[in-house]
Amino acid sequence: MKITVVGAGAVGASCAEYIAMKNFASEVVLLDIKEGYAEGKAMDLMQTASLNGFDTKITGSTSDYSKTAGSDIAVITSGIPRKPGMTREELIGINAGIVKTVSSSLIEHSPNVILIVVSNPMDTMTYLVHKTTGLPKHKIIGMGGALDSARFKYRLAEALEAPISDVDGMVIGGHSDKGMVPLIGHATRNSVKVSEFLAENRMQQVVEDTKVGGATLTKLLGTSAWYAPGAAVSGLVQAIACDQKKMFPCSTLLEGEYGLEDLCIGVPVLLGRNGIEKVVEIELSDAEKAKMQESAEGVKKTNGLLQF
Numbered sequence: 001m002k003i004t005v006v007g008a009g010a011v012g013a014s015c016a017e018y019i020a021m022k023n024f025a026s027e028v029v030l031l032d033i034k035e036g037y038a039e040g041k042a043m044d045l046m047q048t049a050s051l052n053g054f055d056t057k058i059t060g061s062t063s064d065y066s067k068t069a070g071s072d073i074a075v076i077t078s079g080i081p082r083k084p085g086m087t088r089e090e091l092i093g094i095n096a097g098i099v100k101t102v103s104s105s106l107i108e109h110s111p112n113v114i115l116i117v118v119s120n121p122m123d124t125m126t127y128l129v130h131k132t133t134g135l136p137k138h139k140i141i142g143m144g145g146a147l148d149s150a151r152f153k154y155r156l157a158e159a160l161e162a163p164i165s166d167v168d169g170m171v172i173g174g175h176s177d178k179g180m181v182p183l184i185g186h187a188t189r190n191s192v193k194v195s196e197f198l199a200e201n202r203m204q205q206v207v208e209d210t211k212v213g214g215a216t217l218t219k220l221l222g223t224s225a226w227y228a229p230g231a232a233v234s235g236l237v238q239a240i241a242c243d244q245k246k247m248f249p250c251s252t253l254l255e256g257e258y259g260l261e262d263l264c265i266g267v268p269v270l271l272g273r274n275g276i277e278k279v280v281e282i283e284l285s286d287a288e289k290a291k292m293q294e295s296a297e298g299v300k301k302t303n304g305l306l307q308f
């Protein structure tokens with residue numbers, strides 16, 4: 001299994017590290033536009049192999065896509081991150097051009113590749129890849145919901161004063177400060193609804209803290225986060241590489257599911273060897289449906305800024 005990660009920055013390197021640590025891939029190629037940067041990160045990571053006990057071979061490349069040839073899965077993290085006070089949507093001007101060029105170069109050298117889009121604004125970048133590459137929709141996956149759900153579980157565990165392994169929950173909708181839809185009504189502690197333990201205002205606090213999870217970290221770090229994003233991507237890559245049929249919320253092209261069409265937005269999907277193997281339609285309450293509709297309108301507004 002050959003995996004390429006484009007962008008050897010904070011998220012790309014973290015993602016490559018987690019993939020290698022899980023030891024399921026034979027090869028990870030890191031590619032970056034900055035001269036020598038991906039090669040340096042690859043060498044540094046390889047020097048952790050004997051310490052951390054993995055056999056995955058990590059190599060680096062400066063803009064040479066021939067080194068990525070025959071990749072089964074490629075992750076796109078190239079582009080600029082936001083700074084404190086910015087929204088993800090403000091990154092569209094620079095990142096759209098980068099994502100368009102990178103996705104076409106990847107497909108040229110790996111026509112059968114499955115693409116995982118990370119660069120922000122992620123739902124719109126995923127839609128751009130659909131509009132410009134001609135790859136089938138099950139091979140284009142946007143990563144956002146897996147990360148947002150991990151942050152939701154972190155906030156739920158905090159509120160419940162419970163171990164994170166005790167809680168379960170999912171975030172659907174757009175990967176944006178306003179558009180995320182944390183499904184608090186479905187969240188559980190050991191299969192018991194969290195509403196059994198938490199007051200309404202505490203649950204609302206969990207929802208609000210989850211939605212601004214990325215912005216909170218950006219304010220603290222001066223740039224956006226990378227450990228949880230890298231771990232979330234590695235989970236998606238592993239589900240595909242190991243044909244796990246695992247369920248994650250991912251951004252995918254909707255064609256009527258959830259009453260939505262002609263956009264990419266986060267909904268639960270099953271991930272396996274073929275990429276997105278099924279969009280899972282769960283029953284939403286009227287309030288959740290309305291939030292999903294509002295989120296979709298936000299994503300479509302950002303999509304409207306794209307120039308193909």
Ligand SMILES: NC(=O)C1=CN([C@@H]2O[C@H](COP(=O)(O)OP(=O)(O)OC[C@H]3O[C@@H](n4cnc5c(N)ncnc54)[C@H](O)[C@@H]3O)[C@@H](O)[C@H]2O)C=CC1
Nearest residue numbers: 007009010011032033078079080081118119120122143229
């Ligand atoms: N979808 C999600 O859940 C998340 C998305 N992100 C997004 O991921 C992106 C990357 O974030 P970081 O890694 O923190 O940024 P970073 O600045 O640390 O790394 C980005 C890398 O992309 C490289 N790059 C730029 N143009 C390129 C090109 N044309 N070809 C190859 N490489 C190129 C840069 O040289 C840099 O090394 C940002 O857009 C950020 O907003 C970050 C976290 C979570």
Ligand SMILES: O=C([O-])CC(=O)C(=O)O
Nearest residue numbers: 082088214215218224225
């Ligand atoms: O917040 C950001 O800009 C990066 C990101 O998407 C996240 O960490 O959720």
